[in-house]
Amino acid sequence: MTAAPDWTALTGRSLACCLEIAAHTEEPGLITRTFLSPPMKAVHARLDTWAAALALPTHLDAAGNWHAVRRSQRPSARTLIIGSHLDSVPNAGPYDGILGVVAGLALLEALGSTPLPYHIRVVGFSEEEGVRFGVPFIGSRALIGTAGELLEGVDAGGVSVAQAITEYGLDVNELPAAQVRDDVLGYFELHIEQGPVLEAGHLALAPVSAIVGQSRLEVRFSGKANHAGTTPMRLRRDALTGASALILAAETLARHLPGLVATVGSLTALPGASNVIPAEVSLPLDIRHADDEVRLWAQGELLAEGERIAQQRGLTFRHESRLDKTATPMDAGLTGLLGRALNDEGHGTPPMLSGAGHDAGVLGHVWPAAMLFVRSPGGLSHHPDETMLPGDVEAALRVGLRFLHLLAEQEDNRG
Template identity: 70%
Template sequence: MTRPPTTPAPLPLAEDWGRLAGRALDCCLEIAACTEVPGQITRTFLCAPTHDAHARLDRWAASLGLRTREDAAGNWRATRRSDRPGARTLVIGSHLDTVPNAGPYDGVLGVVLGVALMEALRDVSLPYHVEVVGFSEEEGVRFGVPFIGSRALLGTAEALLGVTDARGRTVAQAITDYGLDVNTLAEARLADDVLGYLELHIEQGPVLEAEGRPLGLVEAIAGQSRLDLTFTGRANHAGTTPMRLRRDALAGASAFVLATETLARKTPRLVATVGSLTPLPGAVNVIPGEVRLTLDIRHASNEVRREALERILAEGRRIAEERGLSFTHALRLEEAATPMNPALMTLLGKAMLAEGHDATPMVSGAGHDAMLVGQVWPAAMLFLRSPGGISHHPDESVLEGDVEAALRVGARFLRLLAEREEAR
């Protein structure tokens, strides 16, 4: 039965938006001080300072009457309940872990803005529950596997419990060491009444700044493939081996790097990166007999990415044959591209246009929790401009005006979503 719509409470005044944006940024800086490494911002999966980060969020959430808890994966969760019978749940989330020597806003800002939106709408009745989630792990730093936090909400984290870190500690042991009960991990899974997922995140790139836009509507998160590659030739004396008789693995690997760059430049919206290259034995007077390298390739279309990868690998085989080398490759990671939900994208786009912002869709080249969550539940994502395109670096920043703009758009989106739910 369709319920008559309620008269919405007014949104905050202009000066209140500015105050709320300032409070959100202050909270990010306070959480940045919760670090494993003094003088840096480093917070890996379930390190001791995570307790302090959660405590800071707890204080703000408690002042709004939100119910908070840590689940067995170490995710921080704050819930606002609706009084509407049969209400579904909207999840607003991002991650609280960082890369080593990080900036203060990657992931954290999205969690903090979720709490700030609950303050902005504290007097507004919503026909759905809201759960703000600070995922315990997204970056993959400690265990080499990303998205442990969001996998717990999907009910798939159990498969990672035996994975070990550099010290030989398993994910299960890390959970226990932190003070949580790994046997209750299944309770972290979200129920089937999820209405959708919203993630607000800094862009971590230069596109919005180059286009003069404070906010961006994400239409898809690019899929990615990561591989370990090896060129093998023959190590030999650098002074006595003529150039025509060499089987130089580094020369072959170098040709491969340039060929990869050329192919990526010719394929619209494809990015391909050789991020690590290790020649062996690595001596100044020895021809490299082996080179180990990595490849990261991304595109919003799974088909385009896979076809490009096949062409790149074929080029590797051609270079190796031409130079008398062997070439091997092993897939390390493959994540499918994740399109955002069209219905939620439409509402978010309407909210952006209503607040005077360009709603031209863009693709996220970086992976985010929405990448996993969006494969199961409807997801939407809003980017905030990254000054200088800098992220994963201490100089990472965000503009207070952009934070205010994101809060205004987010609040309007939640109101539009409420209207849609009221009409169900």
């Protein structure tokens, strides 16, 4: 019989592993790790070390996803996938994504030699954030066979997704083999909340009911460059002021429509000199809502507003869709089991929406999916001060192990 886990030690090792991984970065002093960047090799090596201690085989697929597999004694058993992502936004914190992968290994350690009626595959996705190529979820899309559509995308240096895979030492021709063809029982993702809701409610954990839908668009205003000192205000065709008007329109709409969030995270103005009227401005527009009809209506309103602004200011307006991701409800059966596990461990709480996108939102369209949120102290994420409370992480691991046992009982009853 497997001994009870030493939860304090296992929690400490899990948090320490997250911090060790955080040290592998493209920018010294900051945490920045994009799709198949050189530091990812050290991340894979660190995960390999833990997996080897558990006698688990590991491999990288052609999209750069890291896999560790625990086989059931039943060869025909179904597979539970546990995962999250290993990439980060620029100047990130150490736990977003990483905690879910590390927790997967911690749960396998907690299981010890306990037999299960299903296989477990822990996956560290190569890309979720969309930083390098402007399109997210390359990793999880590889698992469901749709990443091939993204191979021609290029980064700021002109390197394509296909080239990045090759330069990392992987074979892009093997990408179809990255698709998981197991009989998948479901997908489970443990993730920091990335917001203040749990902390405001004095809660450590909560199951997720659904992941909101997202629209990501690249928007461009074009005008005419001219001298800043000699061009009267009435004769200007300033692309940057047009873009600013759309940004304020997006904020106004989102403030007045419950549940809607709209964000412009950056501006690129050309030619980019202080004494030249901007001729061209591009900006990413991010729109999210749990109801896809509301999200798409808001998207239409803002694009129509962009056209009106351009017409009023003598500009041209163009836009290109970078992501149109529908809202994803989590699986009722798996979420019900997760709710039972939370109750059993003294953390019962109603499910909550996720306003952030996750790999579960991609995989949940293909396989049953469940998510467990862990409190983000201060509500911080995508920030270097992102942190975790050890007690919350221990609680999450305890709930995760209970969930695995409940799932085993369900599979046994299924026969």
